[in-house]
Amino acid sequence: MLRYLTSGESHGEALIGIVEGMPAGVPVTRPMIDEQLARRWLGFGRGGRAKFETDQVHIYSGIRFSKTMGGPIAMRLDNAAYRKDKSGWPDVMAIDGDGDGVEKITLPRPGHADLTGAQKYGLDDIRPVIDRSSARETAMRVACCSLARVFLRELGIQVGSHVTRIGEVGYDSPTEYAHHLKGIESAGAESINPDADASEVRMLDGDLTRECIEHIKAVKKGGDSLGGVYEVIVTGVPVGLGSFVQWDRKLDARLGRAILSIQAQKGVEIGDGIAAASERGSRVHDPISAGDRREFPRTRNRAGGIEGGMSNGMPIIVRGFMKPIPTLIKPLGTADMATGEQQPTRYERSDVTSVPAASTVAEAVVAMEIANAVLEKFGGDSLDEIRARIGR
Numbered sequence: 001m002l003r004y005l006t007s008g009e010s011h012g013e014a015l016i017g018i019v020e021g022m023p024a025g026v027p028v029t030r031p032m033i034d035e036q037l038a039r040r041w042l043g044f045g046r047g048g049r050a051k052f053e054t055d056q057v058h059i060y061s062g063i064r065f066s067k068t069m070g071g072p073i074a075m076r077l078d079n080a081a082y083r084k085d086k087s088g089w090p091d092v093m094a095i096d097g098d099g100d101g102v103e104k105i106t107l108p109r110p111g112h113a114d115l116t117g118a119q120k121y122g123l124d125d126i127r128p129v130i131d132r133s134s135a136r137e138t139a140m141r142v143a144c145c146s147l148a149r150v151f152l153r154e155l156g157i158q159v160g161s162h163v164t165r166i167g168e169v170g171y172d173s174p175t176e177y178a179h180h181l182k183g184i185e186s187a188g189a190e191s192i193n194p195d196a197d198a199s200e201v202r203m204l205d206g207d208l209t210r211e212c213i214e215h216i217k218a219v220k221k222g223g224d225s226l227g228g229v230y231e232v233i234v235t236g237v238p239v240g241l242g243s244f245v246q247w248d249r250k251l252d253a254r255l256g257r258a259i260l261s262i263q264a265q266k267g268v269e270i271g272d273g274i275a276a277a278s279e280r281g282s283r284v285h286d287p288i289s290a291g292d293r294r295e296f297p298r299t300r301n302r303a304g305g306i307e308g309g310m311s312n313g314m315p316i317i318v319r320g321f322m323k324p325i326p327t328l329i330k331p332l333g334t335a336d337m338a339t340g341e342q343q344p345t346r347y348e349r350s351d352v353t354s355v356p357a358a359s360t361v362a363e364a365v366v367a368m369e370i371a372n373a374v375l376e377k378f379g380g381d382s383l384d385e386i387r388a389r390i391g392r
């Protein structure tokens, strides 16, 4: 099984990641990972950090001569924020000493991990919570999961995504953007990424992109923030990943957990699951066509490629729903943890919206889940062995 762990604080020296279980023989280069890290910085409405973080991965183990060796892969990403002149972060995040003279943060932001995190860990300073709960951590997650993406690509399985809504601007139904996804099954899901990445909000429609940018500008002016919706698509998926036989083997459940594990993601939809709740069964379920006794095509894919917790061979469609960013320029009510007094919130450098970035993180975590499900079904210690088993 593939598993990974991340470590590191947003303003500490670096993020660290370890990926274990990657088969041998997968071709991996540093630019392949850096390319995905750069995509995580995409999006209109990002805060100042996007301008100076370069995110170039350092690899310490598990890869030799541009191929995985089968052992654990250890990686590091430096935080440029920590090294910035006069940033003060080396003092604020010092490993040694007693923190004498470092300001304590005592005003928790509503909607963030601040208050509950400080209560849970018995802290009189919110800084440790701010720094570890921050979505800076997703940079290392993207690095770790990029390896899974490369592995899948070798097997003809591709992952792509696009944003379908930011705040009040977006599509009301998937039929409105279906024309942008025509031919995606044969072209592969990654074929939509260049167009999505070229849009400042990762949307496939030029008019909506412009509308979204105006919306973000107006909301920023009011000191507020926005959430939104994105869609992750996986093509080339073999039939039978995941299983109906046990709750924790269901592929849809595993994808749901992966999406909800990303900071600020509050909803997941598989296929047209949310709309389906208010429609009739005859419109929702995908008819099965005559087949060659091995493959049976579907006339539509409202199930999003998963039935009974298993991939059915159609593209997998997962939508993620992100809440508005909790850090606001416009103050909200909070209480000072030190005095108990009511206070306005303090502002910490922040994005207005991060839905475009979240969509790229979602691609990454979905890739990791699919790669795991592939390994579970087909097994194998090397790419060649898995290729032979899967017949690709």
Ligand SMILES: Cc1cc2nc3c(=O)[nH]c(=O)nc-3n(C[C@H](O)[C@H](O)[C@H](O)COP(=O)(O)O)c2cc1C
Pocket: 047, 111, 112, 113, 133, 134, 135, 138, 262, 263, 264, 265, 323, 325, 326, 327, 349, 350, 351, 352, 354, 357, 358, 361
């Ligand atoms: C890519 C990405 C970027 C984010 N950027 C910010 C940010 O700049 N400021 C902020 O307050 N929250 C940001 N968040 C959201 C917080 O990390 C998240 O709301 C917080 O950790 C609390 O967790 P919860 O929303 O899952 O309950 C971001 C989330 C993602 C996925």
